[in-house]
Amino acid sequence: MLLIACPYCGPRPELEFSHGGEAHIARPEAPADVGADDWGAYLYLRANARGLHAERWRHTHGCARFFNALRDTTTDKFLATYECGQPRPHLGEPS
Amino acid sequence: MSTRYRSASGGRIDRGRPVRFTFDGRPYIGCAGDTLASALIANGVWLTGRSFKYHRPRGVLSAGSDEPNALVAVRRDEARCTPNLRATQVELYDGLAAVSQNRYPSLAFDLGVANNLMARFIPAGFYYKTFMWPAKAWDRLYEPAIRRAAGLGDAPTAADPDHYANRFAHCEVLVIGAGPAGLAAAMAAAKGGERVILVDEQVEVGGSLLDEPADGGTTIDEISARDWISQSLARLAAYPRVTVITRATAFGYFAHNMIGVIERLTDHLAAPPAGAPRERLWQIRARDVVLATGAIERPLVFPDNDRPGVVLAGAARTYLNRYGALPGKRVVVATGCDSAYAAALDLHHAGVKIAAIADVRRVPAGPLIEAARRAGLPIRFGCMITGTTGRLRVTGARFLVITEDGRAGLGETVACDAVLMSGGYTPSVHLFSQSRGKLAWDPDLQTYLPGVSAENERSAGACAGRFDLAGVLRDGEAAGSASIGVEPSRTFSVHAMAANPRGVLGALTHDRGPRAKAFVDWQNDVTTNDLKLAVREGFQSIEHVKRYTTTGMATDQGKTSNLNALAVVASALGRPIPQVGLTTFRMPYTPVTFGVLAGLARGDLFEPVRTTPIHGWAVAHGAVFEDVGQWKRARYFPRGGEDMDAAVRRECLAVRAAAGIFDATTLGKIEVVGPDAAEFMNRMYINAWTKLGVGQCRYGVLCRDDGFVMDDGVVGRIAADRFHVTTTTGGAARVLSMMEDYLQTEWPDLDVWLTSTTEQWAVIAVQGPKAREILAGLVDGVDLSREALPHMSLTHGVVAGVPARLFRVSFTGELGFEINVPADRGAQVWEAVWAAGQAHGLTAYGTETMHVLRAEKGFIIVGQETDGTATPDDVGLGWAIGKTKRDFVGKRSLARPAMSDPARKQLVGLATVDPARILEEGAQIVAEPGGTTPLTVIGHVTSAYFSANWDRSIALAMVSGGRARMGETLYSPSSTGDVPVQVVSPVFYDQAGEGVHG
Numbered sequence A: 001m002l003l004i005a006c007p008y009c010g011p012r013p014e015l016e017f018s019h020g021g022e023a024h025i026a027r028p029e030a031p032a033d034v035g036a037d038d039w040g041a042y043l044y045l046r047a048n049a050r051g052l053h054a055e056r057w058r059h060t061h062g063c064a065r066f067f068n069a070l071r072d073t074t075t076d077k078f079l080a081t082y083e084c085g086q087p088r089p090h091l092g093e094p095s
Numbered sequence B: 001m002s003t004r005y006r007s008a009s010g011g012r013i014d015r016g017r018p019v020r021f022t023f024d025g026r027p028y029i030g031c032a033g034d035t036l037a038s039a040l041i042a043n044g045v046w047l048t049g050r051s052f053k054y055h056r057p058r059g060v061l062s063a064g065s066d067e068p069n070a071l072v073a074v075r076r077d078e079a080r081c082t083p084n085l086r087a088t089q090v091e092l093y094d095g096l097a098a099v100s101q102n103r104y105p106s107l108a109f110d111l112g113v114a115n116n117l118m119a120r121f122i123p124a125g126f127y128y129k130t131f132m133w134p135a136k137a138w139d140r141l142y143e144p145a146i147r148r149a150a151g152l153g154d155a156p157t158a159a160d161p162d163h164y165a166n167r168f169a170h171c172e173v174l175v176i177g178a179g180p181a182g183l184a185a186a187m188a189a190a191k192g193g194e195r196v197i198l199v200d201e202q203v204e205v206g207g208s209l210l211d212e213p214a215d216g217g218t219t220i221d222e223i224s225a226r227d228w229i230s231q232s233l234a235r236l237a238a239y240p241r242v243t244v245i246t247r248a249t250a251f252g253y254f255a256h257n258m259i260g261v262i263e264r265l266t267d268h269l270a271a272p273p274a275g276a277p278r279e280r281l282w283q284i285r286a287r288d289v290v291l292a293t294g295a296i297e298r299p300l301v302f303p304d305n306d307r308p309g310v311v312l313a314g315a316a317r318t319y320l321n322r323y324g325a326l327p328g329k330r331v332v333v334a335t336g337c338d339s340a341y342a343a344a345l346d347l348h349h350a351g352v353k354i355a356a357i358a359d360v361r362r363v364p365a366g367p368l369i370e371a372a373r374r375a376g377l378p379i380r381f382g383c384m385i386t387g388t389t390g391r392l393r394v395t396g397a398r399f400l401v402i403t404e405d406g407r408a409g410l411g412e413t414v415a416c417d418a419v420l421m422s423g424g425y426t427p428s429v430h431l432f433s434q435s436r437g438k439l440a441w442d443p444d445l446q447t448y449l450p451g452v453s454a455e456n457e458r459s460a461g462a463c464a465g466r467f468d469l470a471g472v473l474r475d476g477e478a479a480g481s482a483s484i485g486v487e488p489s490r491t492f493s494v495h496a497m498a499a500n501p502r503g504v505l506g507a508l509t510h511d512r513g514p515r516a517k518a519f520v521d522w523q524n525d526v527t528t529n530d531l532k533l534a535v536r537e538g539f540q541s542i543e544h545v546k547r548y549t550t551t552g553m554a555t556d557q558g559k560t561s562n563l564n565a566l567a568v569v570a571s572a573l574g575r576p577i578p579q580v581g582l583t584t585f586r587m588p589y590t591p592v593t594f595g596v597l598a599g600l601a602r603g604d605l606f607e608p609v610r611t612t613p614i615h616g617w618a619v620a621h622g623a624v625f626e627d628v629g630q631w632k633r634a635r636y637f638p639r640g641g642e643d644m645d646a647a648v649r650r651e652c653l654a655v656r657a658a659a660g661i662f663d664a665t666t667l668g669k670i671e672v673v674g675p676d677a678a679e680f681m682n683r684m685y686i687n688a689w690t691k692l693g694v695g696q697c698r699y700g701v702l703c704r705d706d707g708f709v710m711d712d713g714v715v716g717r718i719a720a721d722r723f724h725v726t727t728t729t730g731g732a733a734r735v736l737s738m739m740e741d742y743l744q745t746e747w748p749d750l751d752v753w754l755t756s757t758t759e760q761w762a763v764i765a766v767q768g769p770k771a772r773e774i775l776a777g778l779v780d781g782v783d784l785s786r787e788a789l790p791h792m793s794l795t796h797g798v799v800a801g802v803p804a805r806l807f808r809v810s811f812t813g814e815l816g817f818e819i820n821v822p823a824d825r826g827a828q829v830w831e832a833v834w835a836a837g838q839a840h841g842l843t844a845y846g847t848e849t850m851h852v853l854r855a856e857k858g859f860i861i862v863g864q865e866t867d868g869t870a871t872p873d874d875v876g877l878g879w880a881i882g883k884t885k886r887d888f889v890g891k892r893s894l895a896r897p898a899m900s901d902p903a904r905k906q907l908v909g910l911a912t913v914d915p916a917r918i919l920e921e922g923a924q925i926v927a928e929p930g931g932t933t934p935l936t937v938i939g940h941v942t943s944a945y946f947s948a949n950w951d952r953s954i955a956l957a958m959v960s961g962g963r964a965r966m967g968e969t970l971y972s973p974s975s976t977g978d979v980p981v982q983v984v985s986p987v988f989y990d991q992a993g994e995g996v997h998g
């Protein structure tokens, strides 16, 4: 079971969280103006990264807040957790 | 007490406390402190089981959890009969009754042994080769025969009466394995003053040190190994934050240093205390883990190496020194490493005749070999063991001396009653590998060792390839110190006989011909021939060879066999071992009971059960319940022996004729509050909310952003900044989570709070033409009139003395009210309405009637009419869309051309031509009767009932272009032929919608 550091509550067991899919996919400001391909990409296309992955979690059975995490999908190591709206941290990437 | 194979003295058994037990019904006597295996050996019993495939006689091979052969069932009663226990781990208690497995009719005379003679016809992969054809033979012939033959113990016949405990624990340092490395690591880590947990699978701590003779031999810090164990335990006991748990197997290494441990609590007791848990599951989260899991001795691979009496040399030493049990009176030692000499020497000193030591190495040297030579033991170098004689127990060992130029010399058979063998030790890297650490091949030790760690973890001692005791202790001290971030400081003074850690791998050379069976995997009966055959047939990956031959796939997971199998395959492929790879180590390390994993989650506690405040009343009134998610909902209220159809028919008629009362408490409820509440609702729901006045209600439809219906429910505006949102029973959590998602991550600028109020309100629906009359006498300060409280409005007031939110809504098409009161007053208000309604014919109805009544009105149920691919327009809810809104969740997707394709499936009603025929929900709809498969399906039935009010069958369906097909005759294929149906409006009852306004 993963140990996930909620930015608001601290480390808690995975049981308390729900996974929320890939992070940093903003809903377009004016969907009506978005073309079909771009809208389809917004709805369905995901990076499905092998390795570093910015993803959303919700501390459902805790503070109930959404936050973002940078996790390595091959090792399950969390490099960072951070509040929604903050940019993806530059960690673990080849410099 | 005299037991033939009990040593004169020594061992950690209590010779003053005899223990009576039976094996296959025969009585024996052992000592307190014995395992079943050591007691049987002390009684001269070696035949303990039959092998899995060939039914060959088998005996104890090892002395620990790696045992592949001696699997027994221990039986206390009908319910407490545990199969597949390793006799080497079963602690003896008075009255223990153990039976062997996999034999018929008896252990000594077994009919299945014919398989041994038929071995040529059951080669590797015979599962895949033999039972291919005809398919029909599977059910009646192959599967029953295989199941009978594939016996590994029988499950108990009664339910498990025991209970199992569960504990979560947290510590800074978890040490797994309490041998010398683990003890040293725990003592080092304890100095930090933090929480340290030390677990060990054995009865007592000490690990390999327990195998040392009581006196003489190894000393640590100038005291005997046993005294050092006691001293170490005393040291650890002085630290209040150190916990030592024995009989505790770390079976799984989970992500982020979560370790699963099973602690066996009562299985070793003659009379377990009533109510005591049988086992405990520990889920331990550690900051740092020290793996000190030791090493497992490898058998030698030679023909007939599976005969009872052929035992691992280290195990024989354990039986002698720890249990005072002698493996034989005249033994042969066959070895490829130094450590077997220690066993030979100890047995020699205990008075056992060493008939021969056959060392496959040509010129080994070292203090142990020197000591054996000085003791006058008959050692033969460059000598292969090539077979054994005997039937149910070994009577001799065959040798073949290989001359210096590699040629075979003369063969010879030496009489003996036990053969001790050792190919060296394999580090136990199971848990390290489970932690996703990378293993590295060590060319010097010829084994895999922990390489790069994936977790915050360190391996110490034999599991890290360190076999000299001084080095093992240093390793433990270093790992324990590193775990608390300090430099190692303690030194150990060790006097022990040095042993070369190298051994041999793979099959020994022999002159026995191609049919001789040299076993690699004892438990799954895999021989060198099977592995070579797999390679000849083209298997190259060790993972494929494993599955094809089943090597390493038995309950012991190949603890004694994996490395030998790898070496045999590598040799057959002509490749070095590291190029052949290694199979994955999987949890559990040793078998785990389902009971301990289930823990308390059984029976009533299997899953949380949610009941409403009216549940007790429903039970008292004979309701039949159905599960809706975790909720128990009253499905119908049978009277006087009614079946469901009769009860539902009566309930349906009563609601439309007079009134019904229905428990709607399970509906999800979310309070949406804040200055931006209306704007939030506008963005979430397809409907327009701005113009909804305070005190008004609206049927809301929620889509996902892909445009498909996700949930629905009535929403009431309590105040300008407050909405009372209802959801489906099953969708409540999903809807709240989706709302929170958008609110927190897309529109954090909106000033809105969301609160789940599902559990706060009891909801009592009163539906039917008499509803107003029934409530009239119960309300205080509420005008129930058509004008003051019209359909789709709400008010606050007092109902039956309780403050209430009173909704004028209808899911039946009749005049209806839904009374929301605080949950703890729900039963009281329900009782009051029930009492007041008796004079008006008020009838309690359940979910089944609710379903029929709403279907008569063509109201959809999300998840029944919709399936995640239906748009609002598909299910006739296009009218609900707020057309002038700039945006809402799903709007952009609904603008896609495909979403307005006239061929989309649309909600329609179906009237069967035969009014008595009720369609099957889920049945397909086709346009033409009598078609041949594959049929062109144009739709499916979503709801089908008998409507008492219309006195005929009704159905809702999703049909391609359905709304343009009104009046058409379509067909629903069924097992009794095509059922003709007519497409009609989904609204069967009161199409003008006047009822609700009554």
Ligand SMILES: [Zn+2]
Residues within 6 Å of the ligand: A006, A007, A008, A009, A010, A059, A062, A063, A064, A065
């Ligand atoms: Zn939190």
